[in-house]
Amino acid sequence: MENVSKELLREYIKKQNFTNANDILSALKEMFRDVLQESLDAEMDEALGYGKKTNANSRNGYSKKTVKTELEPIQIDIPRDRKGDFEPKIVPNHQRSVNGIKDKILGLYATGMTTRDISEQIKELYCVDISAETVSNITNRILPLVSEWQNTPLENSYSFVFMNAIHYKVR
Numbered sequence: 001m002e003n004v005s006k007e008l009l010r011e012y013i014k015k016q017n018f019t020n021a022n023d024i025l026s027a028l029k030e031m032f033r034d035v036l037q038e039s040l041d042a043e044m045d046e047a048l049g050y051g052k053k054t055n056a057n058s059r060n061g062y063s064k065k066t067v068k069t070e071l072e073p074i075q076i077d078i079p080r081d082r083k084g085d086f087e088p089k090i091v092p093n094h095q096r097s098v099n100g101i102k103d104k105i106l107g108l109y110a111t112g113m114t115t116r117d118i119s120e121q122i123k124e125l126y127c128v129d130i131s132a133e134t135v136s137n138i139t140n141r142i143l144p145l146v147s148e149w150q151n152t153p154l155e156n157s158y159s160f161v162f163m164n165a166i167h168y169k170v171r
Contacts, residue, residue, distance in 0.1 A: 010154025025072070031149065033074045036098070038141040039090050044079035046134045047086050058082045068097045089122075089130055090138075108139075115139070 018024050048058060062077035078088060087093055108118045115132040118139070122130050 007154060008150045008152070010156070010158065012149060012152035012154055013158065014155035015152045029069070029072060029074055031145070032069060033076060034145055035142050036074075036090070037076055038145065039138045040076065040079055040088055042138040042141040043088055043090055043134065044081070044086060046131075046137050048081065065091070067091060067095070 016023070016027055018027070044059070058081050060080040060082045062079055064075055065078050066073050066075050076091070078091065080086060091098055108121065113121070115135040118135045119130050119132050122135070
């Protein structure tokens with residue numbers, strides 16, 4: 001299983017033609033934003049009880065929000081409803097930092113956790129109860145993104161330089 005993941009990662013890197021570390025960070029930022037956005041949309045679907053293309057629509061577009069991540073600030077679209085009752089749990093109103101979400105989301109997929117385990121993880125992180133059904137809806141929206149990323153081609157080999165240093169102040 002581990003070899004397959006490494007091969008898929010290599011294929012993805014080959015397809016992207018990364019030339020420096022900033023290119024890699026940019027790709028990670030885009031993937032994280034996509035996963036976060038799909039999670040927010042799934043949470044809105046759960047709150048309203050239906051999808052986007054329904055006649056009894058009470059969606060009211062999106063509002064832009066810039067949040068700080070461990071990588072760098074990203075701009076996301078927070079879904080709104082007409083009544084103004086929707087309050088996202090993944091990125092609560094007035095929260096400007098989502099540090100730690102990246103590790104939690106990656107950990108959820110890496111360990112093959114159940115929806116109940118994922119629900120408990122989110123409760124630990126945000127102190128908010130999210131049902132296993134909501135977690136299932138969120139993961140169902142994210143899985144196609146993960147699958148698409150896993151199916152991108154990688155190169156056979158890559159060159160890299162690893163540097164390490166110790167700096168001492170001497171008088």
